[in-house]
Amino acid sequence: MxxxxxxxxxxxxxxxxxxxxxxxxxxxxxxxxxxDTVVDEALPGADPISMTTSSAAPPTISGDRSGTPSSGATEAPGKTQSRGPERLSTGRFITHEHDTQGTASIVRLADGSRILRLEGLDTSDGPDLEVWLSDAPVLEGKAGWHVFDDGRYRSLGQLKGNRGNQNYPIPASVELADFTSVSIWCNRFNVSFGAAKLLQV
Structure with missing residues (x-):
């Protein structure tokens, strides 16, 4: 041969x-x-943090063209001022398979809808990443890498970017009491890049 x-x-x-x-x-x-994919979304309904103008005079915010502040109420009698965004729970990300930093918060908006708000997120880019609400505990180290699909979980969709500030609508049918954690979950390899335990504010 x-x-x-x-x-x-x-x-x-x-x-x-x-x-x-x-x-x-x-x-x-x-x-x-x-x-890296950077996404920087504003918190819906939040007031601007600062204003800039090239004029020496302060910017006029109200509809009063005289420039003098109004001393009376601006809303009609019987109406209450709409409330701004309210944080219901929040938590800080810990690292799992990939170094992950930032915070996750569940926020109720003025119209009553809820969003998951990621702020200062910094993790690795990766294939098939989703944002999950879960009832799994957030565990340090490899013990916490694969637990988020063991129990109850709800995907809020594909991760928009691996860095930045992002909003993910939470369907009205979701019972927030059922979920205690958030994971940046890689569907392809069934592993958490990073996770945060949600604590009531």
């Missing part, structure tokens, strides 16, 4: 490597370890 030539062996190795690369690269997407 003849021994395969070095050329034949080399061709076989190259062919196998090409097949492995064709399968592994789309699956693992290793280049995403070096990419």
């Amino acid at each position: 003849s021994t395969p030539s070095r050329r034949a062996v080399a061709v076989t190795v190259v062919a196998v490597a090409a097949v492995v690369a064709a399968v592994a690269l789309p699956l693992f997407q290793p280049w995403r370890l070096f990419t």
